[in-house]
Amino acid sequence: MHIHQISYKALLLFSCVLLASCSTYKYKESDKVYKKNAKDFSKLIKAMPPENQRIDSLFNEQSFVGTTNMGIRKPNFVIIHHTAQNSTDQTLKTFTLTRTGTSAHYVIGRDGKVVQMVNDYLRAQHAGAGKWGSVTDMNSCSIGIEMDNNGTTDPWTEAQINSLCAVLATLKKKYSIPTANFIGHADFAPGRKNDPKNFPWKTLAQKGFGLWYDDVMETPPENFDTTAALRIIGYNVQRLNYAIEAFKIHFVQTDITQTLTDFDKQILYNLYKKSL
Ligand SMILES: [Zn+2]
Known part of the structure; x- marks a missing residue:
């Protein structure tokens, strides 16, 4: 009887914890979509010969031989944004709705908390139309970082900039990103975008991220x-x-x-x- 009571209590406690963890996690649906998309991409990558990459006009003159020497494409730029929103939560919500069509690899909150939303190897939808040097499809070769900030009066917090620098240091080293290739969204899309505004670029440049x-x-x-x-x-x-x-x-x-x-x-x- 006693043992039964304990196990019942344990079961009740377990259900409560389970319920609580379910109700606080708001992104189950978008995680499912992410997983499905990632699965589809992996199918594309695995296919031998690759699907939809035949050159129509060559008919039977094209074949496929898998090489032993290859790697996954790496990002070569980092584009920094401000969210123009009021909280990380609001940004996460925007980036988990299919209809908004926008996303970023990382969102960094005023409290320094970092949320990754896209694998570095995949393409996030953050830069849009623009041009930097000869690069036009910036989404295909960059990591997008959204800094939570309303874009007008918000100060940049130390915690937020410290976290950003930690992320940038890792990315720079991992992908050998050149110092000059850390730029803002406004740099890439003049006249269309103005973010990030009043940004501590000098502090970043002193650590090797961007020119000053x-x-x-x-x-x-x-x-x-x-x-x-x-x-x-x-x-x-x-x-x-x-x-x-x-x-x-x-x-x-x-x-x-x-x-x-x-x-x-x-x-x-x-x-x-x-x-x-
Ligand atoms: Zn932006």
Whole structure:
């Protein structure tokens, strides 16, 4: 009788714990979708010969021989965003709804908590249309990091930046990402995006993530071509005023108008020489 009572109590406790853990986990449905998608991708990768990769016009002249030497594609850029939302929870909700069509590899909260949402080897939908250097499909070659921040008045917390730096250090090392390839969404999509705003890029650059200008700078020569310099750094100068604005969101911050002051030109010249 006594033993029976204990086991009944244990069972009750177990059910309560189980119920509690079920009710606090809100993302069971999206996890299921993730798993199904990942399974479909793995089928694509496993297929020999690969499916849907035959060149129609070659008919019988194409064959497949599996090589012994291959690897999985790696990201080569990191794009940093601000969520323009009020909490990590709100962002997780947005990124787990199919209809929003957006996602990121990592979401970093104001409290420094990091949530991964996409395998580094897979393509998240964070960058959209844009151009940096000659890269247009940035989603295919980058890791997207969303920093929880409302994008206007929110300060960046130390915990959040510390976690970001820990993530960046790991990614940089693991995938050999070049220092200059840590950029913001606005850099990639001038005129369309302005995030992240008021971002501590200098702090990041001091740790080897992204470029920053020197404390002491030369005055650029009379014939300094500012448009070419922006282009060499990576900016899409097709709509020059927006390229200037994006450059200033990243490197000037205190003034983000669409014209270059003498000081802005010094920064630009300094960075241009680092990019050659
Ligand atoms: Zn963004």
